[in-house]
Amino acid sequence: MEFLDLSVRDRAQGTVCLPGSKSISNRILLLAALASGDTLVRGVLAADDTERMLDALTTLGVALSPQSGTRDILIHGVGGRFPVRRADLFLGNAGTAFRPLTAALALTGGDYHLHGVPRMHERPIGDLVDALTALGARIDYPGQPGFPPLDIHPVDIAAGGTTRVNGNVSSQFLSALLMALPLVGGGTVEVIGELISRPYVDLTLNLIARFGVTVVRDGYARFTVPAGSCYVSPGEIHVEGDASSASYFLAAGAIGGGPVRVEGVGRDSIQGDVHFAAALAQMGAQIEMGPDWIEARAPAGGRLRAVTLDCNAIPDAAMTLAVAALFADGTTRLEQIASWRVKETDRIAAMVTELTRLGATVESGDDFIAVTPPAQLTPQAAIDTYDDHRMAMCFSLASFAVPVRINDPRCVAKTFPDYFDVFAGLCA
Numbered sequence: 457m458e459f460l461d462l463s464v465r466d467r468a469q470g471t472v473c474l475p476g477s478k479s480i481s482n483r484i485l486l487l488a489a490l491a492s493g494d495t496l497v498r499g500v501l502a503a504d505d506t507e508r509m510l511d512a513l514t515t516l517g518v519a520l521s522p523q524s525g526t527r528d529i530l531i532h533g534v535g536g537r538f539p540v541r542r543a544d545l546f547l548g549n550a551g552t553a554f555r556p557l558t559a560a561l562a563l564t565g566g567d568y569h570l571h572g573v574p575r576m577h578e579r580p581i582g583d584l585v586d587a588l589t590a591l592g593a594r595i596d597y598p599g600q601p602g603f604p605p606l607d608i609h610p611v612d613i614a615a616g617g618t619t620r621v622n623g624n625v626s627s628q629f630l631s632a633l634l635m636a637l638p639l640v641g642g643g644t645v646e647v648i649g650e651l652i653s654r655p656y657v658d659l660t661l662n663l664i665a666r667f668g669v670t671v672v673r674d675g676y677a678r679f680t681v682p683a684g685s686c687y688v689s690p691g692e693i694h695v696e697g698d699a700s701s702a703s704y705f706l707a708a709g710a711i712g713g714g715p716v717r718v719e720g721v722g723r724d725s726i727q728g729d730v731h732f733a734a735a736l737a738q739m740g741a742q743i744e745m746g747p748d749w750i751e752a753r754a755p756a757g758g759r760l761r762a763v764t765l766d767c768n769a770i771p772d773a774a775m776t777l778a779v780a781a782l783f784a785d786g787t788t789r790l791e792q793i794a795s796w797r798v799k800e801t802d803r804i805a806a807m808v809t810e811l812t813r814l815g816a817t818v819e820s821g822d823d824f825i826a827v828t829p830p831a832q833l834t835p836q837a838a839i840d841t842y843d844d845h846r847m848a849m850c851f852s853l854a855s856f857a858v859p860v861r862i863n864d865p866r867c868v869a870k871t872f873p874d875y876f877d878v879f880a881g882l883c884a
């Protein structure tokens with residue numbers, strides 16, 4: 457297996473220009489493709505998850521013109537329906553491609569086969585399929601019921617339908633329904649139970665609005681896309697830097713002295729993971745923020761302190777806190793993270809195994825993890841990454857204490873292909 461050895465670093469300082477947000481890129485690419493008119497999307501993330509979305513849109517007949525020498529793409533919107541009515545789409549392990557495309561294709565008619573990597577076929581999608589079926593969609597499971605792959609069949613959906621969706625497995629199901637409803641002229645979604653990962657639904661609503669659709673809502677319980685809604689290009693739209701990717705560098709600043717500045721997200725960000733900075737501040741880090749930048753330094757007293765935090769709203773950046781906990785005095789307890797179990801890997805199990813390998817004492821349950829650092833981290837540990845980009849990225853932080861080996865480092869390609877180069881540049 458390929459691996460990357462990181463030697464010990466005693467300092468982190470510098471500025472990082474963040475890659476584009478995965479969540480914003482894939483939403484905008486889909487909305488721009490479905491809108492009427494052309495959209496110039498600026499600063500699109502170049503990574504596996506966005507490649508899967510771009511490949512799928514191309515296969516579905518959307519014309520895309522990458523602007524040479526930039527990360528900008530001109531998208532020629534199809535005005536509500538994909539021209540290609542029969543297709544086989546490989547969507548890798550990109551939840552932000554798989555879930556929204558399932559909803560858009562199931563409601564607009566056509567024969568489509570959607571599949572991904574083996575792990576994608578273990579990630580649940582039954583709640584979304586049930587919600588779409590209630591609206592009149594016809595979707596089969598050629599493999600395991602409730603999981604990809606999916607076969608979508610053509611149907612005619614009446615406008616104005618109402619459906620219900622579970623909120624406690626993934627917010628992406630609700631986001632997918634909200635993005636697809638304007639394609640059938642509107643409708644209503646009711647959320648069953650507590651909705652997790654809420655800032656991602658806010659992100660969806662914000663971006664839908666940029667394409668001309670205003671959703672009427674009752675908190676996080678009921679959402680109505682008004683009759684007659686349809687997507688219209690805003691002309692040009694910019695993708696913010698990725699707030700989840702920012703977390704590794706901010707943590708590096710908090711652990712390795714700093715200052716480390718990330719550019720591309722800040723006070724004006726529409727991403728929930730920007731609140732990772734507040735969590736780091738609770739651990740004692742010194743944080744400064746501008747409209748589109750954040751800077752982190754170590755605590756005035758040197759060491760971070762342990763915290764107990766509800767991480768429901770920042771599920772991705774919370775992984776960074778689990779590793780930052782190795783540098784905090786006391787036991788850090790991260791709660792409300794049950795969704796970790798159905799992401800790129802079972803992230804609770806993976807965290808327990810790998811933090812333990814570094815000498816930490818780790819306790820876990822269905823929806824929490826508690827990390828107590830050892831007096832000295834175990835040097836030369838080889839960290840398994842489980843084909844999970846975030847495992848690879850957050851364990852790079854252990855190198856602020858000991859040399860560490862990251863197995864299969866290329867898994868970062870999902871959202872941040874040159875992560876380790878940027879990390880090395882920062883710490884040099």
Ligand SMILES: O=C(O)C1=C[C@@H](OP(=O)(O)O)[C@@H](O)[C@H](O)C1
Pocket residue numbers: 478479480551552625626627628631652653656771772795
């Ligand atoms: O909608 C989105 O862009 C995302 C929602 C979150 O997933 P869940 O809603 O499954 O927690 C997050 O973990 C994922 O990386 C991106």
Ligand SMILES: C=C(OP(=O)(O)O)C(=O)O
Pocket residue numbers: 549550551552772799800846871
């Ligand atoms: C959970 C993640 O990805 P996905 O969009 O595939 O759900 C993630 O990036 O941490």
